[in-house]
Amino acid sequence: MWRGNAWPATLLIAGMVVYGLFVSLSMTTWNDYSRLASDAVFLESIGISLYVALSSTVLSVLVGAILADYFARRTGFTEQLLALPLFIPHLGAAYLSILYLSDLPVIGPHEANHLSIILTYLYKEVPFVFFYLLPVYRRLDHRYEELGLMLGLSRMRRFWHGKGVFLLFPVLEAAFIVFAFTLFAYEVPALLGVTYPKMIGVYAFDLYTQGDLSSQPAAFAISVVLTVSLLVVLLTFTRFVRPLTERISKGRAE
């Protein structure tokens, strides 16, 4: 695993997020937020975005983890094929699905069920999750499971103590990255999404750019709400879930 100095990148990214948050907050008043809460167009947009982001996340983590589990026990180069989609940007993947999914009923682009968006995200995020989890799977120590077998633990508890504890946090990390990205991304839903309801990234960008400036505070308010919610989730992960898994793996808790 890479153990370089992550501080410069962390500082740069944190600086951008904090500055962006500061600018957005200074452009909004309390009214903009309370108006959002009763804005049906916004609420429907959030609903559809959560549906797309959650389905994409759950499916790509499941498929990615199963593939990582499978390939971790083998040596060879087959898994390198999965790296191919990583070289195609999201925009390119969206055009691929316009090319190949356009004529499929129900699945094609501009369908209300957003299957083409979810498929595009799966195509991009499954390899991401796979390569994120592969080293974790490779480092799993199978003797823990054997020990569990010797001690006569049930299947569930054997899985939990042998693999689950070590996998939980990396899986949550991968899931969080995929979720945060797919929730607020622009290109893929802009190309494949429907006119109404728009996914939140597209809706916010439209509010920000169109016509006179009058809708801009709403766009800033949306970005603040999303950023803060994601930060809260992140904080919960790092403050509560990680210490818990560490304590379990050291045998100080179940």
Next chain:
Amino acid sequence: MRKQIIGIAAAGLVLAGCGNTPAAPTQDKVLGSSYTTIEKEAADTTVRMYMWGGDDGINAYIDEYLTPRLKKEHQITLERVPIETADIIQKLRAEKKAGKETGVIDVIWINGDNFRNAKKDGLLYGEITKVLPNMKYVDPQAQGSDSGTPTDELEAAWGKVQYTFHYDQASVANPPKDLKTLKSWVKQNPGKFTYPEVTDFTGNAFVRHVMYGVESKETLQDPKADFKKTWAYLNELKPYLWKEGKTYPKTLAQLDQLYAKGDVSFTMGFNERRAEQEVKSGTFPKQTRPLILEEGSIASTHFLTIPFNAPNPNGALVTINQLLSAEAQLKKFDATYWGDGTSLDLSKLNQQEQAAFADVPAAASTPKPADFNGKVRAELDPELFDLIRKDWPERVAR
């Protein structure tokens, strides 16, 4: 150690100083000088023209006609940057706010609410048309106002077009004549008609044509009115549109693709001649024909302007002047590239030039001048553009 740090910092400062682009000449100096001086200053410079890039014919006109011409006659290197006009305004606003005195954009193609916003926020260079010699040919009617906003010499009329529908005669035997027959055609041919969503310039204008057809004169004058007849008409169409109206093409380019593939039988847009080169190149169906609704066709003038922080205002002025010449306008009118209506008052040109304009042939996809008799409508208040963008998603698309 400390000396080293100071040395590095000093080197950094020097480098930063070198990195600054030379400041653009001041606005009063440029607009106060004669055109001959401007031309001289513009030689051997680069001009960056930011414009909507969604039409191959328009792009070819700039790249294949204008660019070599400017190089040859004025030693100007032209770079065309394709971008949505609203994004240009957004960029300029940000630059104004950040106090960026020297930007990157020299010439902008603009009109309608984008011009209104740019003017309101002080994003334009100044009274540029005063110094352009070719302004004397430009039709004062077209030059006077931009969708109701006085131009105040901040922009120069580049072209004048009419909103026109195009349909494929092979699949539309009895073309509709007005909004009422359009509605019945759409109901009889479900899935074969749609319009771009209203964030798109052309889609927004389609809704304005419906407004012209179904709303009273008083309502049209009042941007605060409830346009319920318009929303009712559009909602009646909705279930019979392409994809049952659950989604709309995001841009005119997408609608054109649907029309080219034969998924829908109609397309539409500002510019009565825009189908000519698409038919010629085989993109649009051979039997593409024009349609002007009885309720009228909105006339639209589009303009060229220079932003407040143009790095090369001299080059920008020469470029705009070149585009207003009779020769450049004739090439633009000809359907080889673009087929765009001229902004010039033809009676001010010499006999030879007038004859050249009259000789440009019109294809079967272009309406005859008489088709517009009594049907030319003025552009509506730009505030209605905003109203449509705000209300249509809730009242129609939802």
